Amino acid sequence: MIARLVGSAFAAAMMAACIHPSVAATPEVVQVGSKKFTESVILGEMLAQVIEAAGNPAYHRRELGGTRVLWGALLKGEIDVYPEYTGTLRQEILAAENLGSDAELREALARRGLRMTGSLGFNNTYAIGVSGDLADELALTTISDLRAHPGLVMGFGNEFMNRADGWPGLRAHYRLPQENVRGLDHDLAYRGIASGSLQVIDLYATDAEIAYYGLRSLQDDQGFFPVYDAVLLYRADLETRLPGVVAQLQRLAGRIDAATMAGLNARVKIERHAESAVAAEFLRSRLGLHAVGDVTSVWQRLARHTLEHLLLVAISLSAAILVALPLGILAARRPRLGQSILAAAGVLQTIPSLALFVFMIPLLGIGGPPAVVALFVYSLLPIVRNTHAGLTNIPLAIRESAQALGLPAPSRLRLIELPLSAPTILAGIKTAAVINVGTATLAALIGAGGYGQPILTGIRLDDIGLILEGAVPAAVLALAVQGVFEATERLVVPHGLRLEQTTGC
Amino acid sequence: MLELTQVSKRYGSTAALAATDLMVPAGQTTVLIGPSGCGKSTLLRLVAGLVRSDSGSIRVGGTTVTPENLDVVRRRMGYVIQEGGLFPHLTVRRNATLMAEHLKWPAARIEQRLRTLTEMVRLSPELWPRYPLELSGGQRQRVSLMRALMLDPDLLLLDEPLGALDPMIRFELQRELKSIFDRLGKTVVLVTHDIAEAAFFGDRLVLMREGGIVQQGSLRQLAAQPAEPFVERFISAQREPVRLLNEVLG
Numbered sequence: 120m121i122a123r124l125v126g127s128a129f130a131a132a133m134m135a136a137c138i139h140p141s142v143a144a145t146p147e148v149v150q151v152g153s154k155k156f157t158e159s160v161i162l163g164e165m166l167a168q169v170i171e172a173a174g175n176p177a178y179h180r181r182e183l184g185g186t187r188v189l190w191g192a193l194l195k196g197e198i199d200v201y202p203e204y205t206g207t208l209r210q211e212i213l214a215a216e217n218l219g220s221d222a223e224l225r226e227a228l229a230r231r232g233l234r235m236t237g238s239l240g241f242n243n244t245y246a247i248g249v250s251g252d253l254a255d256e257l258a259l260t261t262i263s264d265l266r267a268h269p270g271l272v273m274g275f276g277n278e279f280m281n282r283a284d285g286w287p288g289l290r291a292h293y294r295l296p297q298e299n300v301r302g303l304d305h306d307l308a309y310r311g312i313a314s315g316s317l318q319v320i321d322l323y324a325t326d327a328e329i330a331y332y333g334l335r336s337l338q339d340d341q342g343f344f345p346v347y348d349a350v351l352l353y354r355a356d357l358e359t360r361l362p363g364v365v366a367q368l369q370r371l372a373g374r375i376d377a378a379t380m381a382g383l384n385a386r387v388k389i390e391r392h393a394e395s396a397v398a399a400e401f402l403r404s405r406l407g408l409h410a411v412g413d414v415t416s417v418w419q420r421l422a423r424h425t426l427e428h429l430l431l432v433a434i435s436l437s438a439a440i441l442v443a444l445p446l447g448i449l450a451a452r453r454p455r456l457g458q459s460i461l462a463a464a465g466v467l468q469t470i471p472s473l474a475l476f477v478f479m480i481p482l483l484g485i486g487g488p489p490a491v492v493a494l495f496v497y498s499l500l501p502i503v504r505n506t507h508a509g510l511t512n513i514p515l516a517i518r519e520s521a522q523a524l525g526l527p528a529p530s531r532l533r534l535i536e537l538p539l540s541a542p543t544i545l546a547g548i549k550t551a552a553v554i555n556v557g558t559a560t561l562a563a564l565i566g567a568g569g570y571g572q573p574i575l576t577g578i579r580l581d582d583i584g585l586i587l588e589g590a591v592p593a594a595v596l597a598l599a600v601q602g603v604f605e606a607t608e609r610l611v612v613p614h615g616l617r618l619e620q621t622t623g624c
Numbered sequence: 625m626l627e628l629t630q631v632s633k634r635y636g637s638t639a640a641l642a643a644t645d646l647m648v649p650a651g652q653t654t655v656l657i658g659p660s661g662c663g664k665s666t667l668l669r670l671v672a673g674l675v676r677s678d679s680g681s682i683r684v685g686g687t688t689v690t691p692e693n694l695d696v697v698r699r700r701m702g703y704v705i706q707e708g709g710l711f712p713h714l715t716v717r718r719n720a721t722l723m724a725e726h727l728k729w730p731a732a733r734i735e736q737r738l739r740t741l742t743e744m745v746r747l748s749p750e751l752w753p754r755y756p757l758e759l760s761g762g763q764r765q766r767v768s769l770m771r772a773l774m775l776d777p778d779l780l781l782l783d784e785p786l787g788a789l790d791p792m793i794r795f796e797l798q799r800e801l802k803s804i805f806d807r808l809g810k811t812v813v814l815v816t817h818d819i820a821e822a823a824f825f826g827d828r829l830v831l832m833r834e835g836g837i838v839q840q841g842s843l844r845q846l847a848a849q850p851a852e853p854f855v856e857r858f859i860s861a862q863r864e865p866v867r868l869l870n871e872v873l874g
């Protein structure tokens with residue numbers, strides 16, 4: 120456990136230094152990934168613990184956005200293994216290849232340097248669910264029965280909403296007439312159906328909530344949904360790099376049936392045990408492994424998230440200052456070029472922050488570096504714009520007086536122009552810093568940790584406490600940053616300028 | 625001392641200064657005068673190198689000004705403008721000594737020069753640690769003059785240095801400035817649109833109109849032998865100044 124704590128702190132520090140942890144550490148740390156839903160996180164924990172129980176260090180990069188993020192990270196070697204479903208591989212990732220049998224699937228994976236274990240023992244296919252009351256009232260037992268009720272309000276997880284084997288395919292296959300269909304976070308769908316604002320939602324066969332909310336799965340009477348056997352997907356080179364590890368992974372195959380998985384999910388989502396503890400408990404009782412789940416205290420988590428968040432903000436903001444200040448000066452010196460610089464920085468700012476993080480994945484993968492780059496890009500505009508405004512708003516009489524004295528341009532900049540624009544430039548940096556602290560909470564989506572991590576987990580587990588564990592420190596940090604800059608302002612802004620604010624002349 | 629040969633400057637379609645020749649003799653005060661917008665400031669700014677001329681050449685103390693030697697030539701000129709142009713983030717002392725510090729003068733020399741100038745412009749050394757916003761308009765102009773004189777320049781350029789002051793202070797400073805100029809024997813080019821002030825300061829007046837020089841000479845010459853009807857009109861338009869004028873002419 121100590122090893123993993125150190126490992127994760129190390130990973131956080133390394134990610135800041137843009138060094139891949141598995142490169143720097145000996146013995147090699149196995150990088151385990153998981154998607155941002157409970158089942159995947161539990162399986163990811165199991166993987167990490169199984170590997171560790173065999174004496175090999177492992178690091179679990181939990182809750183990494185969606186399928187594409189994990190798949191890309193696996194291909195790039197940023198992670199070594201993650202839990203996946205055969206249906207997702209066939210219907211989504213490798214849809215273009217029309218793979219039939221498992222043998223064909225294995226062959227297609229092998230061409231990419233990947234392998235998969237046998238089924239873990241359950242088929243977590245999609246299902247369509249309605250509340251028990253509604254099922255009784257409208258006599259709904261099959262998906263075909265939905266055709267007779269076009270007015271039903273449907274809410275589907277964003278992934279289901281968009282993928283070919285999700286709603287678009289289902290609607291075409293069953294010729295469903297419903298128009299009132301919303302895309303939302305899968306975890307919010309349950310709350311929607313409980314509150315009555317939704318009537319039909321998508322489910323996974325092993326969802327913990329099915330029994331909890333008294334939902335009924337409608338029978339897939341026309342056989343639309345493909346098989347979604349859970350498997351472990353890993354890099355083929357793992358077999359040569361760490362043969363023992365692959366043998367450990369194979370031990371999980373066939374050991375978890377759908378009821379067991381739903382039970383584990385319920386232990387986490389409904390009984391609110393930590394994924395690591397639930398995974399350890401399973402490994403002890405079913406595999407007789409001496410597995411230990413890290414159970415971190417609130418303070419340990421807070422310390423780690425604070426460190427991660429501060430690193431993200433500090434690195435991206437410092438880099439942004441180093442780049443934006445000269446750009447702002449250049450923009451003020453060369454008005455034509457300046458217009459283009461300001462316009463370009465403005466365009467970057469209009470990219471929605473979430474999209475910016477996701478754009479970084481193909482370029483830089485997952486984790487700290489892409490998050491730092493995205494935050495850096497986001498911090499440029501306020502600094503460039505304020506530097507430019509500060510410099511160009513210096514009264515002509517003052518600028519010319521400095522020129523007429525015979526001061527060379529660099530000295531004018533240092534002695535006159537920068538001190539005079541210091542309040543404006545600082546205000547720009549302050550704005551950038553506050554935006555940066557807030558936006559950095561999204562970095563957790565691409566595996567960079569920070570205060571966004573508990574927020575993400577909290578939304579997934581419907582746990583307000585966890586959401587606050589991220590949201591409150593993030594807000595406090597934003598206020599603290601603001602305070603620091605206000606104090607800096609008192610130090611940096613020349614006394615003669617502060618008179619202006621009080622005398623107003 | 626200062627020589628302009630066929631110097632011109634256009635802003636878009638306005639000729640701020642048509643091709644102009646001007647000789648400014650050393651050790652005298654030359655006053656540029658004329659109606660608003662006639663190009664007085666433009667001429668001065670061309671000399672200080674704050675705007676580039678479209679044509680012609682400017683010689684200062686025998687050196688033709690080029691972009692390369694501009695900063696060096698500037699250190700032989702002092703430039704004072706109407707609003708003073710003091711640096712608001714620097715104290716009185718630093719405003720005056722900035723350039724000397726940049727040139728790495730020894731501290732004792734700077735201190736010495738600062739004392740001399742403070743006395744000359746009749747400012748109290750108690751004001752040294754103050755910031756420009758803590759000064760009156762008249763005090764600011766005195767500091768501005770100190771700053772311009774710090775390096776002991778050969779040429780002083782003053783663009784309506786007293787324009788923003790109330791009449792009482794203005795009257796007082798006129799007298800003090802004149803006595804400083806007389807004492808220092810520097811070459812001064814001063815812009816004003818007040819003919820009384822022009823006559824008070826000027827050994828030579830240069831009357832301008834619409835970007836060109838109309839007539840040069842003493843006020844007496846301008847009044848006695850106007851080159852154009854405009855000269856007469858310009859002089860007689862300033863009724864009140866004429867009364868003061870008589871006082872000066874005796």
Ligand SMILES: Nc1ncnc2c1ncn2[C@@H]1O[C@H](COP(=O)(O)OP(=O)(O)OP(=O)(O)O)[C@@H](O)[C@H]1O
Nearest residue numbers: 635638639640659660661662663664665666667817
């Ligand atoms: N930066 C500029 N851009 C465009 N036109 C200018 C600029 N500076 C001066 N001009 C124009 O050039 C002409 C001469 O201006 P200048 O400032 O030299 O006049 P002036 O004689 O100093 O007037 P005043 O007595 O009002 O100060 C004016 O028509 C003015 O509008």
Ligand SMILES: [Mg+2]
Nearest residue numbers: 664665666783
């Ligand atoms: Mg003027």
